[in-house]
Amino acid sequence: MFATFPDLFTIPDRDVWAYGEALRLLAIESGCTHLRFTRLKDLVDVPGLPDKLEEITYVANALNFRRALLNQFSNPDLDVTKEIAEKDDTRLTYCGYTRFLKNDLRYIFPIGENRSSRKYLKDVKYVAKQMIYRGSAFGAALKQNFPDYLRLSIHQSTGEHKISISLLATNTSYTTPWHCSVAFLADGSLTSGPKGDFEGNPKFELVCEKDGRPSYFRERETGAVNEDDY
Known part of the structure; x- marks a missing residue:
């Protein structure tokens, strides 16, 4: 899912590729033979792609993958603000996004003379809503491509659309x-x-x-x- 919105955090697509490759290597080194990986390109229809993506061809097409995801699976009538207000599952995800973005983005967009704390928080909430919108499209793409699979998530949820899990056996709330x-x-x-x-x-x-x-x-x-x- 990370490949769905790295541009919202100014993260280069080259870093996203490196992260994905590192995870695949870790799975091999750890003997996790039952893990399979799927890229965003596997969920959308983008013509003219090479048979196998390498770093350069991935970076060249990463924006195309995100555009295709939104064009093919987003709901243009989705009112994210209304969803947050009325649906517990969406609100839990939104609150999680906002909490982490508030901490993470301050290193990229520091508060100062040209950016007040109030304006910063407003912009953080905007980015979180953009993540909700893209996440909705990603969820629709997963549902179509993997209809018989169970979706797991590291975010809090009601269990309506996905099951929340913790990746760390920790005694704090920092679990990702x-x-x-x-x-x-x-x-x-x-x-x-x-x-x-x-x-x-x-x-x-x-x-x-x-x-x-x-x-x-x-x-x-x-x-x-x-x-x-x-």
Whole structure:
């Protein structure tokens, strides 16, 4: 679903491709042989595509995929504001979008002389409604292409159209990996939260993968605090 609205967050389509490829590689390395991946192109009709997409051809067509999704599956009569007011499922999703967008977009569109807090919040709500509109089209595309499948979601819902699941066995409300960092406590349990919370806490240390990529935080052994953290 992420490929449906990266432009709303100024995320390059090249990054979306890299993210998708990393997930596929992770599934292979983890031995998850029963996982199958579907790209946005598989849900829409876009003529003239090569038999197999590579990075360049994906980026060249990403906008076409989103246009096709809206042209083929969106409901032009959908009143998102009314849906939010009258349907619990839509309202739960909207509130979730707004909560995370309010935090995420401030790093891209900072509040300042030319953008008041009130104007920023208004714009955040607008983006959230655009996500609802595109999400509705995405849901319709899934229903047509996968009529016999059960739809899972990381967002809160009433269970009417999808079943909510948590991807992290955490003791906090931060449950989506792309909105938080994870940390393993000394007793082996897992917690999650904003990256800055762990970076600013000397109890935790950052753990990187073999290629140097930051992966997760880990609680230091009792009393093992690096003096450089102060």
